[in-house]
Amino acid sequence: MGRATYHKPRPIHPWPLRLMHWVNAFAIVMLIGSGWQIYNASPLFNFTFPETITIGAWLGAGIAWHLAFIWLLMLNGLSYLLWGFLSGHFKQKLWPITPRAVLHDIGAALRFKLPHQSGVYNAVQRVLYLGVIFAGITIVISGLSIWKPVQLWFLTDLCGGFYIARYVHFTAMACIVAFLFIHVVLVLMVPRVLPPMITGGKLPEVQS
Amino acid sequence: MNKLDLGRRKLLSRALALGAITTLPGCDFEDLAHPDLVDRFLRTMLAFNDEMQALLFNPHTLAPTFPASMVTNPPRFNAYYDISMAPMVDPATYQLELGGQIQDKQPWTLAALRGLPQEGQITRFICVEGWRVIGQWSGVPLAYFLHRIGADTTCKYVSFKCADGYYSSIDMASALHPQTILALDFLNVPLTAPFGAPVRLRIPVKLGFKNPKSIMQLAVTNTYPGGYWEDQGYDWFSGS
Ligand code: HEM
Numbered sequence: 001m002g003r004a005t006y007h008k009p010r011p012i013h014p015w016p017l018r019l020m021h022w023v024n025a026f027a028i029v030m031l032i033g034s035g036w037q038i039y040n041a042s043p044l045f046n047f048t049f050p051e052t053i054t055i056g057a058w059l060g061a062g063i064a065w066h067l068a069f070i071w072l073l074m075l076n077g078l079s080y081l082l083w084g085f086l087s088g089h090f091k092q093k094l095w096p097i098t099p100r101a102v103l104h105d106i107g108a109a110l111r112f113k114l115p116h117q118s119g120v121y122n123a124v125q126r127v128l129y130l131g132v133i134f135a136g137i138t139i140v141i142s143g144l145s146i147w148k149p150v151q152l153w154f155l156t157d158l159c160g161g162f163y164i165a166r167y168v169h170f171t172a173m174a175c176i177v178a179f180l181f182i183h184v185v186l187v188l189m190v191p192r193v194l195p196p197m198i199t200g201g202k203l204p205e206v207q208s
Numbered sequence: 209m210n211k212l213d214l215g216r217r218k219l220l221s222r223a224l225a226l227g228a229i230t231t232l233p234g235c236d237f238e239d240l241a242h243p244d245l246v247d248r249f250l251r252t253m254l255a256f257n258d259e260m261q262a263l264l265f266n267p268h269t270l271a272p273t274f275p276a277s278m279v280t281n282p283p284r285f286n287a288y289y290d291i292s293m294a295p296m297v298d299p300a301t302y303q304l305e306l307g308g309q310i311q312d313k314q315p316w317t318l319a320a321l322r323g324l325p326q327e328g329q330i331t332r333f334i335c336v337e338g339w340r341v342i343g344q345w346s347g348v349p350l351a352y353f354l355h356r357i358g359a360d361t362t363c364k365y366v367s368f369k370c371a372d373g374y375y376s377s378i379d380m381a382s383a384l385h386p387q388t389i390l391a392l393d394f395l396n397v398p399l400t401a402p403f404g405a406p407v408r409l410r411i412p413v414k415l416g417f418k419n420p421k422s423i424m425q426l427a428v429t430n431t432y433p434g435g436y437w438e439d440q441g442y443d444w445f446s447g448s
Contacts, residue, residue, distance in 0.1 A: 038338065039338075041336075041337040041338055042335070042337040042338035042339045057237070058237070059336065059337065060237060060437065060440055060441035060442045061237045061250070061441055063336070063442065063443060064237070064250040064253065064254055064441055064443065065250065067253060067254065067257045067443060068249070068250055068253035068254075068257075071256075071260075146338075148261075148264060148447070148448060149272075149332075149334065149448055150269060150270075150271045150272075150412065150413050150447075150448040151264050151265060151266060151269055151413075151447065151448070152264075153269070153272065162332070162334065162340060163340070166338065
């Protein structure tokens with residue numbers, strides 16, 4: 001009893017976060033690929049997505065894939081938000097962000113001088129993560145409003161009507177794709193952050 | 209150094225896995241007679257989604273209505289064939305046949321249908337492809353018609369067979385929705401052949417392909433009737 005109690009080293013990323021992160025990544029990829037197939041049936045802009053990168057061989061299959069993954073995305077996203085607030089994760093890891101810190105860290109990142117400290121997100125990461133959480137909420141709300149413009153009319157109204165909701169949904173998708181690109185580039189720049197996102201990793205011992 | 213390599217290898221295999229996923233779904237719903245594992249997964253999820261949509265369906269929620277100035281005219285034609293191939297049905301000899309769990313299966317002529325109370329609506333028609341048009345349809349409310357012919361409204365499905373071979377079916381709750389009508393007119397004149405003459409279903413709580421045109425037979429049943437697109441993989445409920 002008198003001896004110092006043994007502490008299991010704390011992981012850099014707790015398991016619920018890792019699980020939800022990879023479930024989300026999988027669901028997002030499936031939804032984006034099938035969403036592009038659905039988009040192609042009635043394009044909003046002057047282009048369509050090449051068939052080789054869409055999921056589902058035709059519109060019906062694209063819709064089937066899309067509907068198959070919306071629940072996974074919504075349940076997973078909801079769990080992440082609840083867990084993030086209740087466990088204090090958001091407050092500890094994503095907050096605060098100040099415009100100054102963001103500008104400073106963007107500058108440092110462009111000069112490849114952004115230090116990465118295990119278990120601490122720099123300001124660029126914080127902005128990106130909060131941004132993609134917002135894009136995620138937007139894509140779910142706008143998605144529900146184009147899927148159920150009658151039953152969930154209040155969501156459709158919130159998005160500015162059925163017609164505009166399609167553009168909102170598309171824009172949120174574009175933001176997530178842009179995020180994903182930057183996110184993966186950042187991981188490739190500092191590849192040692194990847195294993196802990198899979199296995200959990202160990203936080204360096206802290207003196208308290 | 210080892211750690212770094214591990215990271216790279218994992219990244220690479222992850223990228224490969226993602227690549228595999230995008231090529232794998234190429235096979236979905238391509239051979240309806242021989243569903244593979246992917247097809248079965250998609251079907252299961254579609255069935256689950258149909259149940260969720262039935263739960264979400266509120267019989268009292270009305271589809272939004274619009275001013276006459278917003279009607280899309282001429283309307284937009286859509287079918288699995290060209291507009292010139294639209295079936296011609298002779299309105300003089302037309303008879304709507306009834307089947308299934310219905311007490312009075314007397315066929316209905318157009319004149320008899322026009323003798324029933326008529327209701328109009330200006331609603332939005334949303335296609336599964338993502339476009340939408342606004343139209344003004346009028347005709348016999350389906351709920352009124354079903355009661356009038358003594359249909360068993362505890363049955364699950366109302367099914368439709370069309371002059372062009374198209375067929376579809378809807379759930380009873382949606383069939384009884386106040387805005388679901390057997391439409392006879394568009395902009396107060398009889399429907400034209402490409403747009404469903406002489407009788408079409410107009411159901412604003414569902415997507416466009418659930419609005420069958422040129423209906424020749426209506427039946428009430430508990431056996432799942434499917435549909436032309438639904439059997440190929442479109443989501444059956446397809447509610448709005
Ligand atoms: C598929 C490739 C992906 C890879 C390789 C990847 C990798 C990672 C890694 C290594 C981290 C931890 C960063 C650190 O510790 O500094 C992380 C965090 C995060 N990623 Fe990803 N990710 C991917 C996809 C996605 C997608 C598709 C999204 C969302 C649309 C996403 C959203 C996030 C978020 C929000 C965090 C912060 C989580 C938190 O702490 O709350 N990631 N990712």
